[in-house]
Amino acid sequence: MQTILILDHGSQYTQLRARKIREQNVYCEIHPYNKIPPLTENIKGVVLSGSPYSVTDPQAPDTDLSLFKGKLPVLGICYGAQYMVHKSGGKVEKSVIREYGRAKLVSVNEDCALLKGVKQDSQVWMSHGDTILQLPSDFEVICSTENVQNAGYKIKGEETYAIQFHPEVHHSEFGSQLLRNFVLDICHCDGSWTPASFVKSTVEELKQKLGNDKVVLGLSGGVDSSVAAMLLHRAIGNNLTCIFVDNGLLRKNEFEDVLQSYQNMGLNVIGVNAKQDFYKVLAGVTEPEKKRKAIGKTFIDVFDREANKLKDVKWLGQGTIYPDVIESSSVKGPSQTIKSHHNVGGLPDYMKLQLVEPLRLLFKDEVRKVGKELGLKQELLGRHPFPGPGLAIRILGDITEEKVTILQEVDNIFISSLKQWNLYDKVWQAGAILLPIQSVGVMGDERTYERVVALRAVESVDGMTADWCHLPYEFLAEVSNKIINQVKGVNRVCYDISSKPPATIEWE
């Protein structure tokens, strides 16, 4: 498969850049600058990313350019641009005027293959503290902004290009054009990496890899595990057995509905009612991390119990996606996770199953496209993210079956109202939280002392940062009324207006 290699020097824009290149239907992979993979024939070009470091810092990332420069097309971006100049005897220094934000390209060499179709006076997005003051003699300037003479350059006699602005951000007007020029015209990729071609080649590879072997996979109801199951099913049919566990912490009717859609999709799926296993271990547990650990462990026990009933299973299928893969081998090393996420899935070592992860090359939005290609219903594809520990981390304090039922009712009113008001798809994630307090109210002539719930709806791209949704007052009024009238035991509804950071999406 034709591949563009992105060497990461720790820039926060690297994943976005990879996605923008993939939007040109060209596959690309991110690797740390100090772990360059073998440069096989498939690698058609190299992109050097930005970095939080200055090239003059003693700890600045040091990439071995001799492996590919002059042999393959190269595009240096920000740090990548400055680094190649620094290494070739040019001059890079702290900028006198710090360059952040919008800038205009006052001159553009449109004859340069990289800049074909990039218009003079168009806007670009700068973000660097260093600047290239002097280019080595065999480098030529290809574009400039008002403040930066050497905004882009090409090395004579080589297909090596560099720019000091960010082509991947939305504010760089011709950024996509520039990336397209690089991957299609300069690297000669054919732009044939589409959801359809991904499905075809992945199904082929899975067939080769798995032959007549049996695979077991845990379905969660989420997009990733569903798409992974569909791909495996297409490759090996009923040699795939899926296990879908009801942990008693799912949304109202979720288990039955999702199980039904999986069966309709033709998947060979075992539904396991393990509610009581989970309630038992959660009884009296109030600390969020303890809840997560208990749920994670119980999931493994239940899954293990069910999987052991199957005969001759050799593989464990998982819906791991690319950000998890990059995270585990990133330049900075695995980042500190604040909560123990991804605590479902994974089996004890003694089961000795090999892992098969058909989505490990894909970003989340690409998983959705592949799901669509495989005919997955919009209802499943467009679902909000839902945490593995489910409602357990939305019931603050200890968990009882009664509390789960109350929260399911509240959550169901909120989510179905979002759908009725056509707001569901505009919200990234929504849910209700049962608070560990009671409040005084009055219903009829009676004083009440009942439960309080909070509603949370956020806008986000990837869950890393989020803002609360400005839902219409009329909508909130209707939902609050319905909840208080229909859910016995609740007499007060609050709406959470905190952004992340400093708050998080979940309350626990």
Ligand code: XMP
């Ligand atoms: P926070 O609360 O950290 O949530 O802002 C970010 C995203 O992660 C989800 N989340 C979890 N997902 N296991 C999961 O599988 C967990 O323990 C967990 N905690 C939070 C959360 O729903 C949001 O989408």
